[in-house]
Amino acid sequence: xxxxxxxxxxxxxxxxxxxxxxxxxxxxxxxxxxxxxxxxxxxxxxxxxxxxxxxxxxxxxxxxxxxxxxxxxxxxxxxxxxxxxxxxxxxxxxxxxxxxxxxxxxxxxxxxxxxxxxxxxxxxxxxxxxxxxxxxxxxxxxxxxxxxxxxxxxxxxxxxxxxxxxxxxxxxxxxxxxxxxxxxxxxxxxxxxxxxxxxxxxxxxxxxxxxxxxxxxxxxxxxxxxxxxxxxxxxxxxxxxxxxxxxxxxxxxxxxxxxxxxxxxxxxxxxxxxxxxxxxxxxxxxxxxxxxxxxxxxxxxxxxxxxxxxxxxxxxxxxxxxxxxxxxxxxxxxxxxxxxxxxxxxxxxxxxxxxxxxxxxxxxxxxxxxxxxxxxxxxxxxxxxxxxxxxxxxxxxxxxxxxxxxxxxxxxxxxxxxxxxxxxxxxxxxxxxxxxxxxxxxxxxxxxxxxxxxxxxxxxxxxxxxxxxxxxxxxxxxxxxxxxxxxxxxxxxxxxxxxxxxxxxxxxxxxxxxxxxxxxxxxxxxxxxxxxxxxxxxxxxxxxxxxxxxxxxxxxx
Numbered sequence: 001x002x003x004x005x006x007x008x009x010x011x012x013x014x015x016x017x018x019x020x021x022x023x024x025x026x027x028x029x030x031x032x033x034x035x036x037x038x039x040x041x042x043x044x045x046x047x048x049x050x051x052x053x054x055x056x057x058x059x060x061x062x063x064x065x066x067x068x069x070x071x072x073x074x075x076x077x078x079x080x081x082x083x084x085x086x087x088x089x090x091x092x093x094x095x096x097x098x099x100x101x102x103x104x105x106x107x108x109x110x111x112x113x114x115x116x117x118x119x120x121x122x123x124x125x126x127x128x129x130x131x132x133x134x135x136x137x138x139x140x141x142x143x144x145x146x147x148x149x150x151x152x153x154x155x156x157x158x159x160x161x162x163x164x165x166x167x168x169x170x171x172x173x174x175x176x177x178x179x180x181x182x183x184x185x186x187x188x189x190x191x192x193x194x195x196x197x198x199x200x201x202x203x204x205x206x207x208x209x210x211x212x213x214x215x216x217x218x219x220x221x222x223x224x225x226x227x228x229x230x231x232x233x234x235x236x237x238x239x240x241x242x243x244x245x246x247x248x249x250x251x252x253x254x255x256x257x258x259x260x261x262x263x264x265x266x267x268x269x270x271x272x273x274x275x276x277x278x279x280x281x282x283x284x285x286x287x288x289x290x291x292x293x294x295x296x297x298x299x300x301x302x303x304x305x306x307x308x309x310x311x312x313x314x315x316x317x318x319x320x321x322x323x324x325x326x327x328x329x330x331x332x333x334x335x336x337x338x339x340x341x342x343x344x345x346x347x348x349x350x351x352x353x354x355x356x357x358x359x360x361x362x363x364x365x366x367x368x369x370x371x372x373x374x375x376x377x378x379x380x381x382x383x384x385x386x387x388x389x390x391x392x393x394x395x396x397x398x399x400x401x402x403x404x405x406x407x408x409x410x411x412x413x414x415x416x417x418x419x420x421x422x423x424x425x426x427x428x429x430x431x432x433x434x435x436x437x438x439x440x441x442x443x444x445x446x447x448x449x450x451x452x453x454x455x456x457x458x459x460x461x462x463x464x465x466x467x468x469x470x471x472x473x474x475x476x477x478x479x480x481x482x483x484x485x486x487x488x489x490x491x492x493x494x495x496x497x498x499x500x501x502x503x504x505x506x507x508x509x510x511x512x513x514x515x516x517x518x519x520x521x522x523x524x525x526x527x528x529x530x531x532x533x534x535x536x537x538x539x540x541x542x543x544x545x546x547x548x549x550x551x552x553x554x555x556x557x
Contacts, residue, residue, distance in 0.1 A: 095129070
């Protein structure tokens with residue numbers, strides 16, 4: 001005999017058996033006990049959280065007659081009367097389930113509503129359950145509006161959907177709406193433990209955690225995956241067998257990756273990626289799991305008690321939370337989640353994954369893109385590396401005057417903001433760099449990039465001890481201590497020697513990167529407007545129909 005799937009055999013048959021939807025159960029049981037019933041309910045939520053199950057329990061509760069046949073409507077259906085047994089078996093004539101995905105037209109709804117006028121055959125109420133109701137056409141929704149608002153006394157409507165945004169407001173306003181929650185991982189694990197204990201199947205708790213996480217909030221998916229795991233393991237459901245079945249990543253690989261990033265060990269990073277490739281692991285899932293681990297680490301840095309002791313990786317999370325800075329955890333998380341879509345663009349997933357790891361290493365704050373644990377001097381006689389943090393910058397002067405014209409032989413003017421950066425490595429820099437090209441090349445974003453793009457180089461003093469750069473900006477409000485310090489960090493990493501920046505307030509004599517970009521954009525827009533104006537088709541429209549190109553609407557590609 002074929003065994004029934006766990007998702008079917010363990011489908012709740014009463015409200016007391018329902019897991020994870022207490023807010024819905026409480027409202028419905030109170031309504032049934034008090035006899036204050038609405039005529040239409042709408043259940044929303046993702047797949048596998050209990051929408052159809054609740055509809056069937058409601059149908060039993062409305063039509064239950066008790067084991068002796070004299071019972072009344074109840075919040076605790078007996079499960080033994082003909083109505084309860086036939087609804088569980090799917091053959092109760094007064095409980096009609098309709099799939100709106102395949103019966104979405106106005107004719108289908110008209111036929112259903114026509115039958116609703118007749119009294120129930122065997123039950124107390126006719127219950128119509130319309131699943132995926134958002135798939136109905138607009139004409140179908142319009143056809144059911146009046147009946148849904150004022151149905152016959154013997155008719156109850158239950159609507160279910162995974163996408164309530166597509167349902168017209170006129171339908172929503174006629175229903176009591178209940179939003180079903182996704183199942184949290186601990187609740188799924190607890191339920192799976194109960195199921196496997198009843199089924200007499202041995203298991204490891206960590207294996208159930210992996211299954212619960214893969215179910216993504218769906219209890220039905222969790223039970224289906226458990227069915228698959230039982231068949232795959234052919235015995236005890238272990239964490240190793242479940243990970244092998246799902247192709248998920250062992251946390252040991254993720255922790256090794258973060259340890260390599262902390263040690264700035266590029267060779268080991270690529271070695272981990274190669275090992276994962278040899279085991280045919282899913283690199284997309286690996287990035288998903290890595291982002292989840294980084295989120296837990298970031299949370300542990302801010303709220304240490306958020307790490308639960310029953311997590312298998314709890315000790316490693318606490319350790320990594322102390323070894324990574326908050327900025328590094330946030331940066332690695334951002335790179336991880338933004339790199340997942342890029343895997344499909346890479347030559348293959350392993351290459352895309354390896355590039356993601358190298359990107360984390362290259363953009364790690366203060367790393368200078370290095371791949372070793374400490375920067376090495378360029379020669380035996382090179383001075384020792386200074387790893388001290390930059391000194392606090394002086395505040396911006398309220399009376400700062402516009403900067404004087406640059407004079408190579410004269411001393412540098414008094415700074416309005418001074419910030420220095422630590423040495424990342426030794427090396428030689430150009431006598432006077434192309435400031436515009438340099439600012440475009442630096443790996444800075446946000447406010448730091450805005451500061452870089454709104455400056456012009458006034459003086460560049462390169463010595464053996466380091467570089468002193470004087471720059472002018474018409475927007476001193478961008479030159480905060482943090483922004484100037486990060487710009488110093490980027491320049492230090494680029495030139496391989498300490499860079500000190502002096503910010504002067506004043507109008508620039510030349511053009512900043514921002515002004516150059518604005519001028520280029522303006523020229524492109526003017527050229528585009530001229531091309532549109534000269535287009536024969538546009539000229540014909542203007543001549544024959546009096547059309548006019550809206551000013552400012554033309555944008556260059």
